[in-house]
Amino acid sequence: MAEALQLNPRDNVAVVLSNVRGGEEVKVIGRETLKLTAKEDIPFGHKIALLFLEANGAIIKYGEEIGKARIPILPGSWVHLHNVYCERGKEVL
Amino acid sequence: MSNRHFLGYPRERGLPGTRNLVAVIPSVFCANVVARRIAEQVAGTVALCHPVGCSQVGWDLELTARALKGVGRHPNFYGVVVVGLGCERFRAEELAAAIAEAGKPVEMVIIQKEGDTLKAVERGTRLAGRLVSEAARQSRQELPLSQLCLGLKCGGTDATSGLAANPALGWVTDRLIEAGGAAIFTEVTELLGAEDILARRAVNRDVAEAIRTVISNMEGRLRTATGWQELQHRSALISPGNEDGGVTTVVEKALGGIYKAGSAPISGVLAYGQEVPGSGLYLLDCVGHDGEAVTGLVASGCQVVVFTTGRGTPTGFPGVPVVKMTGNSATFQRMQTNIDFNAGTIIEGARLEEVGAELLEKVIRVASGEPTRAELGYHDELFCITRDYTAGVSYN
Numbered sequence: 001m002a003e004a005l006q007l008n009p010r011d012n013v014a015v016v017l018s019n020v021r022g023g024e025e026v027k028v029i030g031r032e033t034l035k036l037t038a039k040e041d042i043p044f045g046h047k048i049a050l051l052f053l054e055a056n057g058a059i060i061k062y063g064e065e066i067g068k069a070r071i072p073i074l075p076g077s078w079v080h081l082h083n084v085y086c087e088r089g090k091e092v093l
Numbered sequence: 094m095s096n097r098h099f100l101g102y103p104r105e106r107g108l109p110g111t112r113n114l115v116a117v118i119p120s121v122f123c124a125n126v127v128a129r130r131i132a133e134q135v136a137g138t139v140a141l142c143h144p145v146g147c148s149q150v151g152w153d154l155e156l157t158a159r160a161l162k163g164v165g166r167h168p169n170f171y172g173v174v175v176v177g178l179g180c181e182r183f184r185a186e187e188l189a190a191a192i193a194e195a196g197k198p199v200e201m202v203i204i205q206k207e208g209d210t211l212k213a214v215e216r217g218t219r220l221a222g223r224l225v226s227e228a229a230r231q232s233r234q235e236l237p238l239s240q241l242c243l244g245l246k247c248g249g250t251d252a253t254s255g256l257a258a259n260p261a262l263g264w265v266t267d268r269l270i271e272a273g274g275a276a277i278f279t280e281v282t283e284l285l286g287a288e289d290i291l292a293r294r295a296v297n298r299d300v301a302e303a304i305r306t307v308i309s310n311m312e313g314r315l316r317t318a319t320g321w322q323e324l325q326h327r328s329a330l331i332s333p334g335n336e337d338g339g340v341t342t343v344v345e346k347a348l349g350g351i352y353k354a355g356s357a358p359i360s361g362v363l364a365y366g367q368e369v370p371g372s373g374l375y376l377l378d379c380v381g382h383d384g385e386a387v388t389g390l391v392a393s394g395c396q397v398v399v400f401t402t403g404r405g406t407p408t409g410f411p412g413v414p415v416v417k418m419t420g421n422s423a424t425f426q427r428m429q430t431n432i433d434f435n436a437g438t439i440i441e442g443a444r445l446e447e448v449g450a451e452l453l454e455k456v457i458r459v460a461s462g463e464p465t466r467a468e469l470g471y472h473d474e475l476f477c478i479t480r481d482y483t484a485g486v487s488y489n
Contacts, residue, residue: 005256015252015339017440045252045339045403045421059341062255064286066345079341086342088285089312089330091320 002026002038004048008063013047013079015061020048026076039076047079059084097272099241100233100461101396102168105196107368109240110168111396111460113231114139114412115224117174117217118165120188121146121181127202127210128176131217137225138174139412145478146183153482154182159366160478161188163392166195166368169412171228173197174221176213179205198224233462239273241460242369244395245353246280246415248383250331251338251403255349257420257439257448258401264449265399265456266355266374275372277363277390278354280381281311282330286344287351291376296358303362307378314483334404353401365479369394383408384477387415397460399452407431409467410475414459417466418452433459433466 004014004026014028022040026048034050042048047061053073058065067086073079101109115138119128125142132140141164145157165173165188173192177185185201192199200220207213245262247254266276284291288308295301319328330343340346360373366389369375379389383406390398391413398415400406405424409415419425422437434455436448459465 007256015256043339045256047252047339047341061345062348064290064344064348066286066348067342080339081336081341084341086344088342088344089282089315089319090328091316 004028004036006031006050007061010060010063012050012053012060014050016042016044016046016048019044037076038078039074040078042078049073049075049077049079051075053079097238097457098235099238099457101236101240102171102231103234103236104168107166107195108168108242108394108396109236110170111414111462112169112412113171113228114169115172115174115221115228116141116165116167116170116412117176117221118161118188119143119146120161120175120177120183120185123147123178123181124176124204127204127213127217128174130214131174131176131221134214134218135221135225137228138221139473141411141476143476143478145480147181149182151482153480156365156481157478158183158187159364160388160392162191163366163368163394164388164476165192165199166197167391167394167413168396170197171231172224173199174217174224175199175201176217177201177203179203198227200224237273238269238457239372241269241397242275242277242393242395243269243456244387244390244398245276245278246383246386246390246398247350247353247401248408249402249404249406250335250340250346250349251421252340252349253338253420253437253440254401254403255345255352257436258403258418259349259352259420260445261420261436261439261448261452262353262399262401262418263355264445265453266353267357268449268453270355270357270372270374273372275369275375276354277369277375277377277393277395278351279377279379279386279389280350281307281376281378282315282381283343283350284308284347285312285315285330287347291351291359294356294359296360296373300359300361304359304376307362307376311380338403353399363393365389366392379479382477382479384475385479387475388477389479397456399456402432405431407467407470407472408474409465409470409472411473414465415467415475416456416459430470431466
């Protein structure tokens with residue numbers, strides 16, 4: 001089964017440790033009770049949502065906010081540029 | 094740990110060298126070809142060519158001066174031949190004097206004074222040869238790890254950098270600092286979002302304030318640069334390769350990047366070209382550009398740089414070993430002639446302490462003379478002097 005690593009207990013995303021296919025079950029290491037199915041293909045090293053993430057809610061990795069959700073994100077979704085934004089270092093236009 | 098040793102070249106002043114070369118350094122880009130030809134004709138020399146040294150003013154010219162002086166007094170160079178043109182803004186005499194002050198033999202060749210290219214190359218070649226012969230009288234001696242200053246850098250980051258490569262390097266950084274050594278991290282453009290974590294690690298409130306100031310100044314520069322309405326297609330703060338590798342935001346990159354600085358307290362913030370003042374962990378004020386950052390680390394005195402990469406990069410620095418390591422086993426397999434160390438085994442289940450201990454062994458071997466992949470391949474593209482017309486220093 002595909003595996004993912006949650007780096008900090010506070011995190012709401014985990015990193016997949018292989019290329020994951022949509023529909024595949026994903027085991028989150030150390031969280032055996034969590035049932036997670038990939039909603040779509042997720043490349044090695046990319047992030048999978050562990051729970052429902054509200055639009056404009058914080059994306060937490062390494063225990064810290066790395067950005068915010070652009071749109072509501074369902075558990076098992078690929079979390080990347082298409083559904084995350086970050087305002088640090090950017091002029092707000 | 095404190096009884097661990099490496100074999101280095103003790104110098105008259107400052108830290109010991111991990112290499113024993115003669116540097117040929119142009120004070121201005123107009124002297125690049127003469128410097129390169131001198132180095133091509135004398136074994137044991139290395140040319141440090143660059144695109145600056147004239148038509149500069151103020152802080153930008155000062156950064157060039159500090160970088161060239163810092164690199165010139167680097168302990169890996171037994172002595173230096175400075176090559177000037179004669180009319181340049183940054184004087185060859187100023188560079189030679191700063192290097193001599195550090196207790197190094199230094200010679201100077203000025204092209205306009207010698208006559209022409211051929212005459213300058215001939216004189217420089219004779220002088221460089223003499224310095225190389227003198228340098229050969231130096232020999233490696235057993236030295237404690239407290240005499241080592243490690244440069245920390247990442248480039249071509251992917252998601253494995255924060256999972257494996259940077260944590261393994263952080264483990265080594267912690268052991269080196271426990272042994273009384275020093276380490277420097279930088280890449281301030283990629284510390285956005287990590288300022289609270291880093292400021293909490295400062296040894297005192299002044300250092301905490303300095304950390305916040307350099308990061309906030311850098312964010313101001315980035316805001317200005319990304320604010321052009323018509324240049325929105327040029328406003329990404331991380332590279333396409335970072336994104337392909339699973340890094341989504343600059344803050345995510347920062348949080349993964351700071352693992353390489355381990356967990357030791359941060360002793361101070363260094364300006365570009367400022368010599369490392371002692372043992373401990375320091376933050377160098379510089380952008381994340383691989384070349385500008387490694388040049389800054391070298392100018393501050395790092396005798397070995399460890400460079401983590403996920404996507405894979407072949408670059409090296411002239412005269413200073415840059416150890417390439419990756420947390421991505423596929424990258425390690427693909428780039429065999431470029432990457433020195435694989436920490437990807439951590440993702441496959443190996444213990445961080447075991448991989449960290451192997452990496453420390455590698456660093457000690459490289460410090461003692463084992464060539465890196467970049468050295469074996471003559472990679473020298475990391476010598477890039479940073480430029481900035483806008484900022485100044487307010488913290489030192």
